[in-house]
Amino acid sequence: MKSDSEASYLKLIDYFEKKTTLTEGEKTAIKSSYKIKKIKKKEYLFQQGEICKYEGFVSQGSFRTYYTDDKDLEHVLYFAFENWWVGDIASFNEEEASGQNVQALQDSELLVIDKPAKEKLFKSIPALEKVFRVITQKHLTVLQKRFLMTVSSNAEARFNELIQRCPTIEQMVPQHQIASYLGILPESLSRMKKQIAKRETHKSN
């Protein structure tokens, strides 16, 4: 399906063009550097203990990045939908084992690049270097907010913030994974939602 993959590459080019200007030649270089990788539901880009060999741009579908602790509990670090990135920066760059798992939530498609290809691409398009520096900074800022939110407010406030920031998330992700993202157990989220609903009906009567 040539036209499908063409559309995927266009998403990536559009994404970059929102952050910098590219010549036609540069666009071609980008297209030939990123490869299409399809990942079926519940399968992985990489898992804990493996090296993250690819950095991926989500062209179709969705992913979760999570960490499994020593009590075998999963903790969702991020969700990634279309036009977002997945990967473990530290593992990708240092070529060391990752502590994370990146799993498809549905049959999905990524545009992936490995480290040598990325370095080559940076050399031919220096402006991209800055684009990725900014992406990393943004990433850091988001995580800082998340961390502060986690230590300074309760699960209900975190839930409200999530719904406000990402209103469709409940349609896209099972509830126990939202709970994990919020840092609570599914039982607690279920109870919490019941409480919220009860309060809502009381108010409106």
Add this chain to the structure above:
Amino acid sequence: MKSDSEASYLKLIDYFEKKTTLTEGEKTAIKSSYKIKKIKKKEYLFQQGEICKYEGFVSQGSFRTYYTDDKDLEHVLYFAFENWWVGDIASFNEEEASGQNVQALQDSELLVIDKPAKEKLFKSIPALEKVFRVITQKHLTVLQKRFLMTVSSNAEARFNELIQRCPTIEQMVPQHQIASYLGILPESLSRMKKQIAKRETHKSN
């Protein structure tokens, strides 16, 4: 005190030379780009609501970065000792209000640079660009670990991890700020330490 400031600049140069190679001319450029800024105990590099105009390298003393929430509770995000950096990357780069405070824990000294000077320095020493990209990545990795630690283990495990990673911290920082860093109240840390001590004596008898 010329010799004092000379020693401060040497710390910064040594720091950079661990990550890249520099010519004498580049070292001179670095020295003339960073300015010395002394900050007395309890005073600030910047506060919540202000723009972080300087990125600082701690040449003497120590700092805490914290956030004050809507209930007026302080949450320590980082400590910074000698040879560490302070600042708010997002605020510094985007020139927007910061949500953080950077406060000296004792009379301290920074080598600071503002955004125009940093951009100019990057132009004259492109290798530094990569150094800072790596610093930001490292920063992100550290924060990710911290976040996962916070959601996947209890305060005692976090305390033990901190002591192991930074054994002298209890001599350098008041206990209520360590509590804040751990995400608990000073009373809880005090109680926790008592429990630990009780267990220790039981074991050794």
Add this chain to the structure above:
DNA sequence: AAAAAGTCTTAACCTACATCAATGAAACAG
């Protein structure tokens, strides 16, 4: 040297969320 401000500890009580256990419903595989 006195006053004020900051720090640490202890104790009694409270609450948000975890844990354990059971159930029904939905999704999925053979």
Add this chain to the structure above:
DNA sequence: CTGTTTCATTGATGTAGGTTAAGACTTTTT
């Protein structure tokens, strides 16, 4: 279509850490 995981809900009970309040001890300010 049917047995089997997976998912959501609910209830009973447990606990880490929060809240409030008080006292002692130390450091800083005047």
